[in-house]
Amino acid sequence: MDTEAVRSFVRAAELGQFQYAADELGVTQQAVSKRIAALERELEVRLFTRTARGVELTPGGQAFLPHARGIVAGVEHAMGAVRPDARLLRIDVLGFRSAQAVVLHDYWRSNPGIQLDVVALKAGDPGTAVAAVRAGEVDASFRAVTDPAALPRDVEMARVLxxxxxxxxxxxxxxxxxxxxxxxxxxxxxxxxxxxxxxxxxxxxxxxxxxxxxxxxxxxxxxxxxxxxxxxxxxxxxxxxxxxxxxxxxxxxxxxxxxxxxxxxxxxYPHALLMPRANPHPRLRPIIDYFRSLAGAPRTAWVPSWATSRR
Missing domain, CATH: 3.40.190.10 (Periplasmic binding protein-like II)
Structure with a gap:
């Protein structure tokens, strides 16, 4: 199975358009279309249907997506095992128009050499993001666990902005x-x-x-x-x-x-970052420092009870 075709499928599923996936991957839309068509032939199932706004997953595509994410994560971890300095940093954001994505994009523009992959997990339950962090599907997630008892000991939550x-x-x-x-x-x-x-x-x-x-x-x-x-x-x-x-x-x-x-x-609104407590990605700390260096709300601002005043 062509791992680049699987990666193209994952990005198209997350972004909702082949063109957006192509832009993220640095290839043409035609290349993404060909990769996904080849993947559909190999799997013998249709993965997407076209809509007025882009593409949507078919039932088969929905079933394949979590496994595809695992394949992409596995390849990246394998590459990271032999080249730790080049391992892709994958971060989940609430949405691509959110403050998290905007600030992260500003950081990337200031550090264009960083190998960064930004995704948006389609889930409201923070437990899904926690599971993705624990499984290594993402290195960090801009989500908050509002119930302290629901945060596993091996996952850290850092309030960043x-x-x-x-x-x-x-x-x-x-x-x-x-x-x-x-x-x-x-x-x-x-x-x-x-x-x-x-x-x-x-x-x-x-x-x-x-x-x-x-x-x-x-x-x-x-x-x-x-x-x-x-x-x-x-x-x-x-x-x-x-x-x-x-x-x-x-x-x-x-x-x-x-x-x-x-x-x-x-x-x-207090934005927090979930990440592994042990051995987090080495490029996460500069990103956290960058977020915390920005001017945010005054300390007198109202925040929900699950956000503390400490940073």
Whole structure:
């Protein structure tokens, strides 16, 4: 089995488009398509179906994905055993527009020689990320385990950066003209948060936030992604959402959306990194130091109970 074809399959599955996978792997889209077509012939199963937004896994592709990740991880570990200095560093992020990915990209641009692979595990349960770290499928994961008892002794969780939240609204929202807003001002307004997966760290975060400040957090309904939510904000006079100050978002100019800082107090999302307690990847420490060197939220900011003030 061609391991580069397996790697191409994994990246296409994680990114949702052959072109994105090609860009990450440094090859053409045609090369990715040929690799995956050859893999499908070898497996005698169709792995993807095409959609308007890219590609989606078939049931066969879904069944093959965890094994494919294991194959890629195994090859990388084998190469690392004979060339420890060249072992690829694989890090899981919540999403490719998240503050984690944005800062990680800035770090990579400053250190272009680093062999870095950034992935986004499609799971809300932090236990999945913990299992991936323990199995060596990823070297680290930007996730948080909110229950200390659920964190295995062989996995370390390091809090690396607190990112202030901002209110994101359309031009018709009552708070659209505000320079800043307070949590108290947010109480009368509906705050739509898409994708509040049960047991996820962000579901716990917003539960605590709603309780602490009496906010109306709306997480009902299916999660269609950020683009439909941005469309809703542009058209609505009452729906708002919360985003991280470092999240990378883009929308059509006609949407006229506004990002408004939240103050008195600042609300901060604490980003943490899961990694093996013993023998972590040697290139992880400079990344942690880089994150911690950045200006984050003030120490007076509100954070959930599972985040401590110590770094």
């Amino acid at each position: 607190d990112v202030p939240l901002e209110l994101l609204v359309g031009p018709g929202h009552p708070l659209a003209a505000a320079r800043t807003v307070t949590p108290e001002q947010l109480r009368p307004h509906r705050i739509r948060i898409a994708g509040l997966a049960p047991r996820s760290e962000w579901a716990d975060f917003y539960d605590q936030l709603a309780t602490a400040f009496g906010l109306r957090i709306d997480g009902e309904g299916p999660n269609f992604g950020i683009e439909p939510l941005l469309d809703t904000l542009a058209e609505s006079g009452d729906v708002a959402t919360l985003v991280g100050a470092r999240d990378r978002l883009a929308w059509p100019a006609g949407h006229d959306l506004r990002r408004i800082p939240i103050v008195d107090p600042v609300l901060a």
